[in-house]
Amino acid sequence: MPYRSSDKTRQKKDSKRTSMMQAAVQVFAEKGYHAATVRDIVEIADVAVGTFYFYFPDKETLFTHLYDETADFLVQTLQQASVSRSLWPQQVQAIIQAYVNLAIFEPAIIQLLLIGGSGTPALATRRQRFRHQLTQLWQRPLTEALTNEQLPDQDSRLTAEAIVGAVDEVILKLLNLPEPELAADGTVLNLTRFVLRATGPFREKT
Amino acid sequence: MPYRSSDKTRQKKDSKRTSMMQAAVQVFAEKGYHAATVRDIVEIADVAVGTFYFYFPDKETLFTHLYDETADFLVQTLQQASVSRSLWPQQVQAIIQAYVNLAIFEPAIIQLLLIGGSGTPALATRRQRFRHQLTQLWQRPLTEALTNEQLPDQDSRLTAEAIVGAVDEVILKLLNLPEPELAADGTVLNLTRFVLRATGPFREKT
Amino acid sequence: MPYRSSDKTRQKKDSKRTSMMQAAVQVFAEKGYHAATVRDIVEIADVAVGTFYFYFPDKETLFTHLYDETADFLVQTLQQASVSRSLWPQQVQAIIQAYVNLAIFEPAIIQLLLIGGSGTPALATRRQRFRHQLTQLWQRPLTEALTNEQLPDQDSRLTAEAIVGAVDEVILKLLNLPEPELAADGTVLNLTRFVLRATGPFREKT
Amino acid sequence: MPYRSSDKTRQKKDSKRTSMMQAAVQVFAEKGYHAATVRDIVEIADVAVGTFYFYFPDKETLFTHLYDETADFLVQTLQQASVSRSLWPQQVQAIIQAYVNLAIFEPAIIQLLLIGGSGTPALATRRQRFRHQLTQLWQRPLTEALTNEQLPDQDSRLTAEAIVGAVDEVILKLLNLPEPELAADGTVLNLTRFVLRATGPFREKT
DNA sequence: CATGAATGAGGGTTCATTCAT
DNA sequence: AATGAATGAACCCTCATTCAT
Incomplete structure (x- = not known):
């Protein structure tokens, strides 16, 4: 098993997912659905755009x-x-x-x-x-x-x-x-x- | 209705302005600020896009x-x-x-x-x-x-x-x-x- | 009638449309459908991206x-x-x-x-x-x-x-x-x- | 078949490489070069994306x-x-x-x-x-x-x-x-x- | 060797806004 | 006054590619 996924990786993954969701709640709450951009969210969560679409379909x-x-x-x-x-x-x-x-x-x-x-x-x-x-x-x-x-x-x-x-x-x-x-x-x-x-x-x- | 010009003398003159405002109320109410497009408004009001910007700054x-x-x-x-x-x-x-x-x-x-x-x-x-x-x-x-x-x-x-x-x-x-x-x-x-x-x-x- | 559309305007409009179509044929022929980008086309036709979507749905x-x-x-x-x-x-x-x-x-x-x-x-x-x-x-x-x-x-x-x-x-x-x-x-x-x-x-x- | 490793001794070793090539032929033939994605290929070959780049430069x-x-x-x-x-x-x-x-x-x-x-x-x-x-x-x-x-x-x-x-x-x-x-x-x-x-x-x- | 999370350039498309007519 | 063609910034999303594990 060259790649263990249940260790730290898992935690980091979840943390990223979570931070994006928190950022999303914040941005959506602040600006509403339309004014909120995916870029707003990922900037706050400090990840790349692609990461967003890795975790969420859209x-x-x-x-x-x-x-x-x-x-x-x-x-x-x-x-x-x-x-x-x-x-x-x-x-x-x-x-x-x-x-x-x-x-x-x-x-x-x-x-x-x-x-x-x-x-x-x-x-x-x-x-x-x-x-x-x-x-x-x-x-x-x-x-x-x-x-x-x-x-x-x-x-x-x-x-x-x-x-x-x-x-x-x-x-x-x-x-x-x-x-x-x-x-x-x-x-x-x-x-x-x-x-x-x-x-x-x-x-x-x- | 607040958005209707109350001055009958310029009813004709402001007819476009008025119809755009009525259309705008309708569209904004229906879709919200961001989803409403200027095009939506002028189409309902039956005027050109440019006309919108003659009467309103933005x-x-x-x-x-x-x-x-x-x-x-x-x-x-x-x-x-x-x-x-x-x-x-x-x-x-x-x-x-x-x-x-x-x-x-x-x-x-x-x-x-x-x-x-x-x-x-x-x-x-x-x-x-x-x-x-x-x-x-x-x-x-x-x-x-x-x-x-x-x-x-x-x-x-x-x-x-x-x-x-x-x-x-x-x-x-x-x-x-x-x-x-x-x-x-x-x-x-x-x-x-x-x-x-x-x-x-x-x-x-x- | 403050805006005559059947004069020079018409010609210019058609010319733009035509030049975009020619550019499109060229680009599509050269690179194929997927590799051809809308940006490629409009650059050759020397118009803005938006213009493309004014003339063609997609x-x-x-x-x-x-x-x-x-x-x-x-x-x-x-x-x-x-x-x-x-x-x-x-x-x-x-x-x-x-x-x-x-x-x-x-x-x-x-x-x-x-x-x-x-x-x-x-x-x-x-x-x-x-x-x-x-x-x-x-x-x-x-x-x-x-x-x-x-x-x-x-x-x-x-x-x-x-x-x-x-x-x-x-x-x-x-x-x-x-x-x-x-x-x-x-x-x-x-x-x-x-x-x-x-x-x-x-x-x-x- | 040209893309099948002809050397039986490394059949196991190259099994992933081979299955990826077979998958690639299939996907490229089906969708063409641009529409075919690396993900398409590795999914059919049942390997990870990273594996693709271990065997092929791009x-x-x-x-x-x-x-x-x-x-x-x-x-x-x-x-x-x-x-x-x-x-x-x-x-x-x-x-x-x-x-x-x-x-x-x-x-x-x-x-x-x-x-x-x-x-x-x-x-x-x-x-x-x-x-x-x-x-x-x-x-x-x-x-x-x-x-x-x-x-x-x-x-x-x-x-x-x-x-x-x-x-x-x-x-x-x-x-x-x-x-x-x-x-x-x-x-x-x-x-x-x-x-x-x-x-x-x-x-x-x- | 193998994995898959992470990246970000780039693609298609929309739309507020401008301006020559 | 009025028009609508033209613009381009910005949006959502994809995907080839990398790298820590």
Whole structure:
């Protein structure tokens, strides 16, 4: 075996792949799909153009892959925060807390997901799916609370959509601050209050 | 429509300019800033490429100009709806009603404004300014109601931001429906309820 | 009408188009489809890259178009030479004469058609069609002579194919000479003799 | 097959080299010089890219080497068929028979040699040399027969060239058939007749 | 010997922009 | 004013070639 691939090589390979993906997230988040060039990405990752195409089939595939992966990760993370609580107020607080944490910790992720507009037809579908998942993330516990008559009657889908929009907007504004960490706790608190008001008074059942 | 020359006397003179702007709104809204080409625009407007550069210095300037104009128009329209009422609940309902009307009547306007943070650096600033204006649109009457102690104490800025996000998200979803008009009234009603719940019980003062 | 397009403009436009096509024939003939670059072509034609794409949709389309056009032209020319005579020996002589004339006058045309190999799947089909047309060009008068029993019995298709190959080979060799014109007449004479021998003794009928 | 190492002792050692050469012939014949990629070759040969450059200096060298080797092999084979007979008609039949056999048995060889004048400057020379050898292959016995006055007076070089072209064309057509073997015998027969007619009536001398 | 990750020049194509008419 | 032919920088991607392992 004149060429061992499971040693350092493997690590370097993965590191290169990873650094390109990170660079890609950064550039895509910053400039959007069209304005981001492959050259931008490889320059940041400090590799040659050809290397990009050694690891990824093309720009669009990488982008959609990145989008999907990131979206799934975000949804999973929030989902876990949600199911770890049983009462609506605690669920709201947990989801928002998780979301804000993520935004502070990995702002590029959030920016990537909110690029919107229209990079490519393929993205439009992806984006819709993502928004839908986010909506369902809120709608599920909301519907349960409604079923238990713990919340006043309302259109759960519209409420969920509105919450998704509200949370995104507030978090984006938060990220635009010079030092988002400082305002994070306050934002979580007030945003939670907003959502709880918006879904009406919660009455605990026995 | 903000991009229509309001001076009837030069209607003929500016007809090309106008048709190009209308075409531009349409194309930008549909494909985003980068994917939209000058050729797309002039083809729809049925003029030559050179004509574009007679009326506008370049693509980006037109875009930012269009964005500003459209944003101002939207804000003005909602502003008027807002000031025509004196009580918070009526104001909420009026703004949302006006917003939905506009979205149904001229969806391209809304889509143009929500294209997102990509595009160009110049747009980022513009977008922030627009979001800020929208926020203030809500924050002003909200603050007044708070001052009059008609609403429970809350962070008026965060509430306003959240409302902006909520309304946008719901209206975008509405526009994605095959026949938005049919759902318009219901959306106005439920969205208004959402916002009113989110700002807490309103107590009318004498 | 501020822009008249049927005047000098038209001429210049056509001249540019023409010069690019000539350059393309030259480059394609010289290097073959793949080795020929769009940049090669525009440099010879002394225009910018963009100009190429203003006149032609893409490299492949231009190539196939050029090939078709050239092939048709060649076949037409030879066809006319053929039908202008009624007797087989005169037909043979006329076709060969016309072919050699063309080769001397416009050598790039012949080279373009014989590029062969495989530029692109699309070309393979084209090339076959062209060879088929050439074959039929010979087979038609040959069959007629056979029907009139002016030539000895033979497989007219194979004979025609063989003649096509023979003529091409000899003419290509001729073109490789430093001064093809000098050898042209002799080649026509001897090639005609070859073909006449190859189809057997001709017996004129009354 | 010319590209097969004839030394059994180093069969193992050169197995990669051999399989790459076989793969190369196949790929070059199929796609032509430029469209064939080194990757295509090594994938078929099931070795790594680097291995290619251990055995061959570069793509072009391999190609020209392959071309030369193949051309020599073909010429040798036909030569042997030619010298094994003493009379012109038998020589013609033997050469054509050998050519057709080879074409049926190893079509890639023939296709490789007929790829054409594109490729690379270096190939042009090679190709000319090969055509020249083929021409001489026919011209030698032809001249001899002429010297013996067994054939009518003619330009032996032109006749030889024409025969070369004729034979190639017919054999290429044969290879394009779905099942070339079925038509092989008939083609040999008729092609032989064609050539014999084309060189004029053969008179056996004592 | 053999590997395959890495390179970067170069190819086809697009598109914002200019300018002679 | 208006036109559209012309430009060329820049984009995405391919592929021959190298070299550390």
